[in-house]
Amino acid sequence: MLSHDRVWAAIDALAERYSLSASGLARRAGLDSTAFNKSKRLSSDGRPRWPSTESLAKIMEATGASLDEFTGLIEGRIGAAPARRSSVPLLGFAQAGAGGFFDDAGFPAGQGWDLVELPAQSTESSYALQVQGDSMLPLYRNGDVLIVEPGAVTRKGDRVVVKTTAGEVMAKVLERQTVKSIALVSLNPDHPDRDIAMRDVEWVARIVWASQ
Secondary structure, three states: OOOHHHHHHHHHHHHHHOOOOHHHHHHHOOOOOOOOOHHHOEOOOOOEOOOOHHHHHHHHHHHOOOHHHHHHHHHOOOOOOOOOOEEEEEEEHHHHHHOOOEOOOOOEOOOOOEEEEEOOOOOOOOEEEEOOOOOOOOOOOOOOEEEEEOOOOOOOOOEEEEEEOOOOEEEEEEEEEOOOEEEEEEOOOOOOOEEEEHHHEEEEEEEEEEEO
């Protein structure tokens, strides 16, 4: 049964499954750190306050949890025990630009990959890139790990990693992609947006999760 108490309990359980506090889950999802505080679950007059569907979508995206997993937490079919962790190949952005680690479609290949274990869903083609420097602030910081899925469909507004034929690797927000060019919005206002001809793009992969 869908109830106010069960939905909030499911949010707490989701945080626990991914080794987070409720405030940590909110921060990872890009929400105010107090969004899931117990004091926010009732209005000032005592009426139940429900989390928005947008908030629920963001916490599932941030953890990599599926809708079925979250529904299972609401219904009690799934417990709050930590989710099975996935090991994926890990590479730094500087290494990624050097070449030899990807095939033509942007899938992991070659030797020299480390492995990182993360509490996130991944596929056989997923891999991790570790942020280096401050060009992706304020969204991603130096040392954050991005889980990248080269086979995922990309749409306007998605966060993506793009590698150019010149060896440049960047994380941006996809604004537009046509057969001729790709328009990218910078995560950091101190860095310029980019409009790159597709002939100069080696591959584009969607960021599906980030450890922060």
